[in-house]
Amino acid sequence: MSYHLYFNGQILPIESALFQTNDLSLLRGYGMFDYFRTYNGVPFRWNDYWARFENSARLLKLPLPVSQEETAAILTELHTRAGEAEVAFRFVLTGGYSADSVSVVQPNFLIRCEPLPKDNPAGLLKGIKVLPYDYVRDLPEIKTTNYVHMILMADEMKQQQAADLLFHKDNEISELTRSNVFLFKGDSLITPDRNILNGITRRTVLELAAPHFDVQVRPVLLDELLHANEVFTTSTTKWAMPIVQVGEHTIGNGTPGNRTLKIQELFVKLVEQWGK
Amino acid sequence: MSYHLYFNGQILPIESALFQTNDLSLLRGYGMFDYFRTYNGVPFRWNDYWARFENSARLLKLPLPVSQEETAAILTELHTRAGEAEVAFRFVLTGGYSADSVSVVQPNFLIRCEPLPKDNPAGLLKGIKVLPYDYVRDLPEIKTTNYVHMILMADEMKQQQAADLLFHKDNEISELTRSNVFLFKGDSLITPDRNILNGITRRTVLELAAPHFDVQVRPVLLDELLHANEVFTTSTTKWAMPIVQVGEHTIGNGTPGNRTLKIQELFVKLVEQWGK
Known part of the structure; x- marks a missing residue:
């Protein structure tokens, strides 16, 4: 085989x-x-x-x-x-x-x-660091093959021990290089509505979260994200990965929050039962 | 062979x-x-x-x-x-x-x-039409393979009988999809200095023009281009190709101007002697 x-x-x-x-x-x-x-x-x-x-x-x-x-x-x-x-x-x-x-x-x-890519269980438990990056994806609603900035910044990310880039333009955030971004402000779960790829994991999380949280899909400023209680990113390979640091700025107390862990739990339950 | x-x-x-x-x-x-x-x-x-x-x-x-x-x-x-x-x-x-x-x-x-691409002698004599397009190339100083907008707009160009796109952003022009742009305002030859690929034909034209015209390399507004006496574009395959229409707007009297023809003449002389 x-x-x-x-x-x-x-x-x-x-x-x-x-x-x-x-x-x-x-x-x-x-x-x-x-x-x-x-x-x-x-x-x-x-x-x-x-x-x-x-x-x-x-x-x-x-x-x-x-x-x-x-x-x-x-x-x-x-x-x-x-x-x-x-x-x-x-x-x-x-x-x-x-x-x-x-x-x-x-x-x-x-x-x-x-083969499935190696997952990142330590990241899911401890959270990751991302670098803020002044950029908005061209034709963001199309999953084109243009990921030049991600590869161009690979060395810089490694040097700064960061796992990804957080795109923002004119103080508004959009997404990471290959994943969507969410934040918790109390019990409100907020995610950008524009200049993003329509992530399937994002949609799954929105559906899973709806019975438990106040869900808001709208423009989000970088400042709002930096002062959120919790931040996480979603993708096919990342599930709901906590973000605990954005550049030199720490999110909340620097550890994954309970609400993010709740989202992870809901997601794990869903995929454990998938196809059964 | x-x-x-x-x-x-x-x-x-x-x-x-x-x-x-x-x-x-x-x-x-x-x-x-x-x-x-x-x-x-x-x-x-x-x-x-x-x-x-x-x-x-x-x-x-x-x-x-x-x-x-x-x-x-x-x-x-x-x-x-x-x-x-x-x-x-x-x-x-x-x-x-x-x-x-x-x-x-x-x-x-x-x-x-x-093989050499088919050249466009009619274009050199009569000039071409281009469509204004609100865009600035990402990483413009690098000749990356990203030409998505050019191909995406190919049908629209054909429909409007246009040969290319003229990129502008915030009213400032930069370049065409694969070539640089120049304009004549009287005897001043003007070309953008930023958000462009450093064209070798552009450089050749700047060198050839210097003894004959007042050369200015600086930011250029779209309005300035629309009201220029003459406009042309330069590339390896286009040489100095007159632009006589930008969208529905006619440049000058709608035919290639004498100064552009002078640039063409200087360029032809140079390449006829190349390597001899």
């Missing part, structure tokens, strides 16, 4: 060299992706991830070469070949090969079946 | 499928490029293009795997194999293959030797 990928109709070993050099994602950064995982062997919120992927493709004007049903069959095949209970799937849709390095003719569609 | 490419030490046919699917330019848009051509079989301003490429690589923290001298030998080999007097070279340096889709380990270096 071993990890494989799907590329334009073929199933191939994960290390295959495939892309011709005139693909528009290589030459022009014209590509988009999505990423999700299984729990109990079942893709988490597959309909939601597919809908988001379809939406990104529509906004980038790239026709999807396969239906959701056909794609589900490909996922099953890749999952079986991997021979692991839990896997992650990475979708990449690019502008395809282009003779003039501008015109889209036929997108390339890639699905990689990957 | 046929077109070939260089990839990490090998010379291969131009259509070769080469890239593994975990390259950081595919997954994260982490890549940069450069593009130049020959005149009389000799690469145009090779030292300048190389210096710019080196600078982009340094700013993206990507080590260059080969020296300028080694690269020059590769260009000669590719040029010989192409068997054409005039060719274009496209350099692409990517973040390379990444196990965690974040960490740079070893960049991939690609050089494509390509």
Whole structure:
């Protein structure tokens, strides 16, 4: 059993060299992706991830070469070949090969079946540090492949022992490089409503939190976040990860708060039962 | 004789499928490029293009795997194999293959030797239309592969019979999608000094114009451009291409001006003698 990928109709070993050099994602950064995982062997919120992927493709004007049903069959095949209970799937849709390095003719569609990334149990328990970063993502509602700032700042993050960047512009926060951000002000759970990617884990947390907290989805200032009682970030791989430091500023008392731990608990219950 | 490419030490046919699917330019848009051509079989301003490429690589923290001298030998080999007097070279340096889709380990270096693109003699004579577009390039001094807006707007440009986009933000202009912009106000030749790529053709035009015109390199407002006597754009493939319409607004009397034609004439003289 071993990890494989799907590329334009073929199933191939994960290390295959495939892309011709005139693909528009290589030459022009014209590509988009999505990423999700299984729990109990079942893709988490597959309909939601597919809908988001379809939406990104529509906004980038790239026709999807396969239906959701056909794609589900490909996922099953890749999952079986991997021979692991839990896997992650990475979708990449690019502008395809282009003779003039501008015109889209036929997108390339890639699905990689990957091992789950190492999780960060220490981070979930103790919280992480992030660096404030003056930036707003271009076309934030599309999951494009543009993550240049994240990689550019990797050394700086390591040096400052930070796990991620917190994007803000004109004092308004939006998101982290690959995840959404929430804050607690007393029992109010607040998260930005604009310049963000529509995270599936974000949506899950909003649903889980609704019976327990006063949920507010609205613009959020950086100052408001810095003075929040608790802050956390959500993503497919981070779940609800406490943020206890933003640059040199400590959030609350510098440890994960009880309300964030409550969100984690609700999330763990959900995924433990997923597909059962 | 046929077109070939260089990839990490090998010379291969131009259509070769080469890239593994975990390259950081595919997954994260982490890549940069450069593009130049020959005149009389000799690469145009090779030292300048190389210096710019080196600078982009340094700013993206990507080590260059080969020296300028080694690269020059590769260009000669590719040029010989192409068997054409005039060719274009496209350099692409990517973040390379990444196990965690974040960490740079070893960049991939690609050089494509390509046929010259079709030039646009009608455009040089009659001028082109561009669409004003509210945007400023991210990391403008780096020639990254991020050209998403250009491709996203391709249909709209075709519909409006426009050849390109003119980027402006807060009423200040910067550049077109792949070229610099100049305007004439009487005998003053003016071009923006910030939020631009440092174009080699731009630099050539500044040098050629200096003895003939009052050259000003400084911030330029969109309004100033709209009311200029003449406007043109410069790039490796466009030379000095007159812009006669910006959206619904006509520049001057809607035909290329004499001063722009003078710049074209100076440029043609230079490249006709290049390498001789």
